[in-house]
Amino acid sequence: xxxxxxxxxxxxxxxxxxxxxxxxxxxxxxxxxxxxxxxxxxxxxxxxxxxxxxxxxxxxxxxxxxxxxxxxxxxxxxxxxxxxxxxxxxxxxxxxxxxxxxxxxxxxxxxxxxxxxxxxxxxxxxxxxxxxxxxxxxxxxxxxxxxxxxxxxxxxxxxxxxxxxxxxxxxxxxxxxxxxxxxxxxxxxxxxxxxxxxxxxxxxxxxxxxxxxxxxxxxxxxxxxxxxxxxxxxxxxxxxxxxxxxxxxxxxxxxxxxxxxxxxxxxxxxxxxxxxxxxxxxxxxxxxxxxxxxxxxxxxxxxxxxxxxxxxxxxxxxxxxxxxxxxxxxxxxxxxxxxxxxxxxxxxxxxxxxxxxxxxxxxxxxxxxxxxxxxxxxxxxxxxxxxxxxxxxxxxxxxxxxxxxxxxxxxxxxxxxxxxxxxxxxxxxxxxxxxxxxxxxxxxxxxx
Numbered sequence: 001x002x003x004x005x006x007x008x009x010x011x012x013x014x015x016x017x018x019x020x021x022x023x024x025x026x027x028x029x030x031x032x033x034x035x036x037x038x039x040x041x042x043x044x045x046x047x048x049x050x051x052x053x054x055x056x057x058x059x060x061x062x063x064x065x066x067x068x069x070x071x072x073x074x075x076x077x078x079x080x081x082x083x084x085x086x087x088x089x090x091x092x093x094x095x096x097x098x099x100x101x102x103x104x105x106x107x108x109x110x111x112x113x114x115x116x117x118x119x120x121x122x123x124x125x126x127x128x129x130x131x132x133x134x135x136x137x138x139x140x141x142x143x144x145x146x147x148x149x150x151x152x153x154x155x156x157x158x159x160x161x162x163x164x165x166x167x168x169x170x171x172x173x174x175x176x177x178x179x180x181x182x183x184x185x186x187x188x189x190x191x192x193x194x195x196x197x198x199x200x201x202x203x204x205x206x207x208x209x210x211x212x213x214x215x216x217x218x219x220x221x222x223x224x225x226x227x228x229x230x231x232x233x234x235x236x237x238x239x240x241x242x243x244x245x246x247x248x249x250x251x252x253x254x255x256x257x258x259x260x261x262x263x264x265x266x267x268x269x270x271x272x273x274x275x276x277x278x279x280x281x282x283x284x285x286x287x288x289x290x291x292x293x294x295x296x297x298x299x300x301x302x303x304x305x306x307x308x309x310x311x312x313x314x315x316x317x318x319x320x321x322x323x324x325x326x327x328x329x330x331x332x333x334x335x336x337x338x339x340x341x342x343x344x345x346x347x348x349x350x351x352x353x354x355x356x357x358x359x360x361x362x363x364x365x366x367x368x369x370x371x372x373x374x375x376x377x378x379x380x381x382x383x384x385x386x387x388x389x390x391x392x393x394x395x396x397x398x399x400x401x402x403x404x405x406x407x408x409x410x411x412x413x414x415x416x417x418x419x420x421x422x423x424x425x426x427x428x429x430x431x432x433x434x435x436x437x438x439x440x441x442x443x444x445x446x447x448x
Contacts, residue, residue, distance in 0.1 A: 201297060205233040219235075357381045357382055406427070407427045409428070
């Protein structure tokens with residue numbers, strides 16, 4: 001019996017151990033199940049958070065896409081507005097330049113007549129007023145062109161001595177009127193640039209020097225330094241403080257202090273800066289108040305032995321060289337036609353024939369047998385007709401390379417290159433009578 005009791009106790013003890021182990025396993029299972037559940041719950045929460053963030057991101061991307069569309073539309077609108085502004089300026093300038101150019105021709109012809117003192121003074125004042133308007137229009141057109149992303153330059157070798165001769169002819173009288181000495185140092189250098197814009201750069205620098213110099217003079221020349229030619233304009237004017245050296249190149253910033261210097265528009269040096277930046281010409285300035293200024297433009301040298309004209313050869317041929325020459329004027333604007341005819345006939349003794357376009361020129365040639373000595377034509381005529389087309393047609397009909405000049409209010413590099421291929425000179429409106437005379441005399445020189 002005792003043995004049976006011992007066995008029962010052992011069985012009971014074993015069952016106790018099994019029960020304890022089972023309880024321990026059950027506890028472990030409960031704990032494990034609790035951790036997995038917690039993880040499952042956390043995963044669900046994280047998934048919801050990710051979904052919410054994805055929705056926020058999608059909304060942000062949609063907003064960004066909308067903003068990009070709006071910015072693209074705004075950019076296109078701004079570009080179109082800029083193109084419209086340029087087109088408007090070109091169209092408006094043409095409409096303004098036509099009557100202004102005609103008026104300048106009439107005034108120049110009036111100035112050659114014998115007038116009383118009061119009448120001469122009135123003509124002079126009218127001329128100055130027209131010159132101010134022309135200067136403003138030219139400045140606006142230059143800035144518009146230089147701001148255009150599609151601007152093209154007609155780069156070529158520019159002989160500095162020839163440029164200086166043109167500037168001398170243009171500015172000798174204004175400098176003398178202010179009692180200033182204007183000197184140009186002769187140069188044997190030719191440089192790489194756009195001849196029209198380089199002349200505009202130099203014109204603005206010399207004009208500013210004259211305006212802001214009350215006594216003394218201006219010296220223009222070229223100096224070789226660092227493998228470049230530096231076009232320099234020295235003056236004995238009012239000078240510029242160091243803190244203003246950058247500001248003077250901004251639009252509408254006028255030089256002058258204590259009433260010194262003539263009033264200006266404040267656009268000349270802005271054009272110089274813009275044009276030089278586009279052409280890759282560095283600009284330097286040395287100046288102090290009361291000690292004058294030196295402006296320098298860096299230019300790449302392309303030739304070092306360009307011909308230098310002597311002071312005698314620099315003078316224009318006598319204006320009688322134009323007397324008696326047959327000039328065909330091709331212009332669709334009545335005022336301009338009359339202005340050209342009066343100036344060429346009364347001022348320079350030329351014989352003139354005027355037509356509106358290619359058809360009229362052809363008729364004059366075939367019906368009355370006119371063989372012009374030279375052609376002066378506006379580039380933009382009626383419809384698709386152009387002055388260059390008139391010139392090429394007349395040359396084909398006559399079998400001769402008739403010397404010709406094209407005048408335009410809308411100069412661009414492609415048009416200039418096209419005219420150059422046909423050996424035709426280009427003058428830009430508003431046309432100055434002296435520039436026209438100079439160009440006509442050049443044609444005569446080249447023909448003889």
